[in-house]
Amino acid sequence: MIPYGxxxxxxxxxxxxxxxxxxxxxxQGPTILKFEKLFAxxxxxxxxxxVANGTAALHLNALALNVKPGDKxxxxxxxxxxxxxxxxxxxxxxxxxxxxxxxxxxxIEKVEALLKAAPKGTYQGIVPVDFAxxxxxxxxxxxLADEYxxxxxxxSCHSPGGYFIDSKGQKQNCGNGNFADLAIFSFHPVKHxxxxxxxxxxxxxxxxxxxxxxxxxxxxTRDASIFQNSVSxxxxxxxxxxxxxxxxxxxxxxxxxxxxxxDFQAALGISQLSRAHQGxxxxxxxxxxxxxxxxxxxxxxxxxxxxxGHAYHLYVIEVEDRLGLYNFLREHKIFAQIHxxxxxxxxxxxxxGWKKNDMPKAEEYYKNCLSLPLYPTLTNxxxxxxxxxIERFFKL
Ligand SMILES: *Cc1c(COP(=O)(O)O)cnc(C)c1O
Numbered sequence: 001m002i003p004y005g006x007x008x009x010x011x012x013x014x015x016x017x018x019x020x021x022x023x024x025x026x027x028q029g030p031t032i033l034k035f036e037k038l039f040a041x042x043x044x045x046x047x048x049x050x051v052a053n054g055t056a057a058l059h060l061n062a063l064a065l066n067v068k069p070g071d072k073x074x075x076x077x078x079x080x081x082x083x084x085x086x087x088x089x090x091x092x093x094x095x096x097x098x099x100x101x102x103x104x105x106x107x108i109e110k111v112e113a114l115l116k117a118a119p120k121g122t123y124q125g126i127v128p129v130d131f132a133x134x135x136x137x138x139x140x141x142x143x144l145a146d147e148y149x150x151x152x153x154x155x156s157c158h159s160p161g162g163y164f165i166d167s168k169g170q171k172q173n174c175g176n177g178n179f180a181d182l183a184i185f186s187f188h189p190v191k192h193x194x195x196x197x198x199x200x201x202x203x204x205x206x207x208x209x210x211x212x213x214x215x216x217x218x219x220x221t222r223d224a225s226i227f228q229n230s231v232s233x234x235x236x237x238x239x240x241x242x243x244x245x246x247x248x249x250x251x252x253x254x255x256x257x258x259x260x261x262x263d264f265q266a267a268l269g270i271s272q273l274s275r276a277h278q279g280x281x282x283x284x285x286x287x288x289x290x291x292x293x294x295x296x297x298x299x300x301x302x303x304x305x306x307x308x309g310h311a312y313h314l315y316v317i318e319v320e321d322r323l324g325l326y327n328f329l330r331e332h333k334i335f336a337q338i339h340x341x342x343x344x345x346x347x348x349x350x351x352x353g354w355k356k357n358d359m360p361k362a363e364e365y366y367k368n369c370l371s372l373p374l375y376p377t378l379t380n381x382x383x384x385x386x387x388x389x390i391e392r393f394f395k396l
Contacts, residue, residue, distance in 0.1 A: 002373045003335045003337075003373065004375075005189075005191075005337075006190070006377065006378075007190070008279065008375070013271045017267050025263045026264060035270050039200055039269070039273060043160070043174075043202050044176040045202040045204055047206070047209040050199070052197060052260060053186060055082040056257070057184035057200065057259075058086035058184055059259070060201060060212055060259060061086065061182045061212075062086045062089060064182065065124075065125060065181065067086075067124065067125070068090065069092065070091070070092070072122060073087045074126045075094060076128070077343045077344045077345075077362040078104060078340055078365065084127070084349070087127070093352070094349065095114065096344040096359055096362075098360065099359070099361050103134060104131050105128070105131055106136065108137070111126060111141075112144055115147075120148060123148065125153065126150055126153075127154075128141055128155070130158050130159035130174050133159045133283075133310050133311030133312045134159070134307055135172075136164070138154060138179035139172065141180075142180075151181045152180040152182075153183070156183045156202075157313075158191075159313065160192045162310060162311030165308065174311065175202045178204065181205060182203045182212075184200065185202070187269060195266075195272065196265060197265075198265050210223075218256040218257065219254035220256065221252075222249075222250045224244070228253065234246055283311070283312040283375070283376060286312070286378055290304070290387075291303070291305060299319065303316065314374060316371050318370075322367065326338075328396075329386075332389045334373065344362075
């Protein structure tokens with residue numbers, strides 16, 4: 001069986017998890033801090049906050065940015081639903097803008113048109129997605145966001161290790177916090193780094209970082225410098241006003257959640273992260289072979305192509321008889337996948353008035369898109385078999 005994506009668990013990973021299980025902490029221990037630090041180094045940002053999953057990361061971001069009922073936030077219809085849902089968790093309104101035909105990414109011109117058409121202050125934020133692993137040009141989005149006073153949450157679930165080249169010719173890693181206020185990653189088994197469930201938030205903003213730590217753990221703080229109750233109340237008896245707060249004391253100051261990650265997952269994450277570069281190189285190799293095969297192919301309407309900085313989470317082709325090819329591949333135990341059914345046409349979002357033809361490019365893309373197997377342990381032989389089956393299908 002050849003899936004579209006798959007985790008790669010090695011003996012080294014298993015050993016790392018076993019060691020963590022023997023330690024003093026299953027959760028809230030030092031391994032999480034270590035993973036956060038190493039991940040921040042890998043991405044090139046100041047702060048990283050490990051959380052239960054990518055969706056929790058998105059939810060915490062929306063909370064940290066104070067999304068409220070009635071807030072309007074723009075995102076792409078070609079993404080996993082969670083990119084939009086996080087706004088709904090806070091009662092905000094999701095406004096979809098169409099994709100660009102060539103990149104499959106949120107089209108900045110469509111976003112700009114929305115912003116221009118409404119009075120300033122109508123929209124509060126944008127959630128751009130590095131769909132398929134292709135880094136979106138966040139420098140351009142930042143410029144636009146600043147013009148209209150918007151925040152940016154970058155959904156980088158597909159793009160750890162990906163980058164774009166900015167206007168000064170510098171590499172800008174996905175999620176490095178230079179342009180977005182907050183960025184998120186997922187460690188679901190199909191993503192580049194797998195910890196079962198898991199997610200990470202990255203940022204360069206210290207204030208947001210501190211807020212996220214609080215929100216991750218019930219809204220509780222142990223930072224004495226911001227305690228609101230008096231020290232005598234905390235002590236349970238009259239003590240001089242300048243006394244230290246007792247060791248047990250903490251305050252719940254906002255409504256938070258338990259979105260924590262565990263130490264044994266962090267151990268797996270650290271071990272996985274040490275091979276992230278290697279995995280990315282292998283993904284690029286596989287993508288390159290697909291590129292060579294599909295360039296000038298008369299049956300392929302479009303494909304992921306070669307782009308510098310692409311993290312190749314997915315390799316998407318566009319093909320006329322997508323259903324036929326999908327089923328033919330399945331008969332040969334090749335499980336290609338569709339990314340994504342346009343979010344705005346999910347019945348949940350249709351209740352807000354979204355309907356067919358609202359996003360013509362995303363809807364056209366959906367008719368033909370197919371994600372081919374792409375993961376580091378896919379062998380050359382397996383990839384050849386995938387290509388052979390595709391050609392056999394075209395000859396039917
Ligand atoms: C996987 C994914 C998520 C959600 O991550 P989970 O860890 O599964 O909650 C969000 N956005 C995108 C683009 C994803 O691919």
